[in-house]
Amino acid sequence: MNVAVEHIATDQPPDDAKVRDLDYGWQPGNRIELLENGEAYFPAVFEAMRQAQREILLETFILFEDKVGHELQGILIEAAQRGVKVIVSLDGFGCGELSPAFLGELAEAGVAVQMFDPAAKLVGIRTNWFRRLHRKIVVVDAAVAFIGGINFSADHLGDFGPEAKQDYAVQVSGPAVADLHHFALAQSGRQVRTRRGWRRRQQRPSLWPTHTDDGLVRLIYRDNLQHRDDIEEAYIHALSKAQKRVVIANAYFFPGYRLLREIRNAARRGVQVQLIMQGQPDVLLAKLAARMLYDYLLKDGVVIHEYCQRPLHGKVALVDDDWSTVGSSNLDPLSLSLNLEANVLIRDHAFNQQLYESLETLARNHCQTMPEKRKPRLWLWRLTVGFLVFHVMRHFPALTGWLPAHKPRLKPFESQAHDH
Incomplete structure (x- = not known):
């Protein structure tokens, strides 16, 4: 069985300068919920995915083949099979141990799986250490978004033991979700419609809004280009x-x-x-x-x-x-x-x-x-x-920029085979 897993080796999609240069301003009227640790985060994210009708966008640094990873895989496969567009962007270093079978089951179901800067091991050691896709973002149906520091791995749950991580994320509902959706879709390399409000701003919006109404949210991000x-x-x-x-x-x-x-x-x-x-x-x-x-x-x-x-x-x-x-x-x-x-x-x-x-x-x-x-x-x-x-x-980014492995480009789909 042939499995297509798209490989991305770029800091941002290189063909859309408008998207690349976007700044996102403060959005009012949002509902923000603090999610502490996997006990709060995973149920909220998984339930939103189970209710998805149109689209799931997911970016994560780490996805493991443990109980959390397998539950996520099952939810994404079920969503794709019922016609939901599912795009999963993974980091080539943090997700470098995922098996072809695990990724293949996602791709076979219709999930678009993308790997940022994958690299083969050299003498058993991974070499793609720097410029990681470290974001953790989930957007469902452009209606609810999750962002924070929690990966999809069981070590974010208390029953993992003494090494379980203490961490935080937020669930956002309201106008700011449109920014998160637009950003996540653009980073996946998909075509993004430009409209009033998305156009490039000549001056960045204020880091400190002049009005102090509650519910204000602003997306900020770091790349190796303009931000x-x-x-x-x-x-x-x-x-x-x-x-x-x-x-x-x-x-x-x-x-x-x-x-x-x-x-x-x-x-x-x-x-x-x-x-x-x-x-x-x-x-x-x-x-x-x-x-x-x-x-x-x-x-x-x-x-x-x-x-x-x-x-x-x-x-x-x-x-x-x-x-x-x-x-x-x-x-x-x-x-x-x-x-x-x-x-x-x-x-x-x-x-x-x-x-x-x-x-x-x-x-x-x-x-x-x-x-x-x-x-x-x-x-x-x-x-x-x-x-x-x-x-x-x-100054290390400037030095690593000369390395061929980090030239901005989109690699073509690669076919892999595995026994089902």
Whole structure:
């Protein structure tokens, strides 16, 4: 049996400059629901897919052949068989272990399966480490959307054990879904109709809306073309506006100096700034890198917690009592300089309070708080090394751009065969 799996090896669809340059503005009148961990996320997403009538768009960094992956596969196959258009975009690194049989069953049912930057192993080692499709987006019938940091894998469920991840996503209903749908469809390489409201804007919409009605949502994303710094700039702008409180919970925390400076400056002017970092990381290097920055922040009053119950995988933040962000982007060189990422910015008092209460519970009950006064031993050396490492990584996209594997292009369909 021949199975067609489309392979994409590009940061954005190269044939549509209008789509590539789009900025998405603030959309009012949305309903936003916080989904914490797989226990809340998977039932909501799966139920929306089961109810789909026309279209399912899915992008994810990781999909495993475990109980979550198999349930997702069954739902997508059933949807495709009843006539729903299903497009699944997977990362070639994060989904590199998926079997041809698993992908083939999807394709045979009519699911359009796309793999971003696939690469064969070299001496048993995967080589496609950089510029990952790291987004996690689901849009169903252009009516409801999900975005956050949760992959389709069983390690986002509590019964996975001590290594189960702590993570967040949001479910969005309302006008902002049109932006998420348009974006996801464009990234899949499909033809997108341009209409008033989608046209390229000569100036980017404000990162901080002038009106403060609840239910405001704005999609922001990072690519390796015109939107390299959008997510980082959104954080910096929000931090510069902070007056009362800032809470950032981030799995991989190693930002650049500008963002670090805004965190420190907010604390210096009296804002209560809390960072929730990994205490039980799935990648030990992430913890070591973050700790290189602790002294720089602690001395100016930033409160740093390390979450110790299980690995922290969240990428969320809030400022004051109405600004929040949830998405796929960590605050490290990979997310801020290399990966394809997407977040939503949210201006909503009730959502902000819900997220704050969730993070406050983590900080109060499951975290170790770093002492305000730590031994200054080698702190300047650690900060200097951290600065140099980050800025080497910041220029890495320009270096990798010369590699043939990352020339923007769409690979043709490839046929594979397997026994059914």
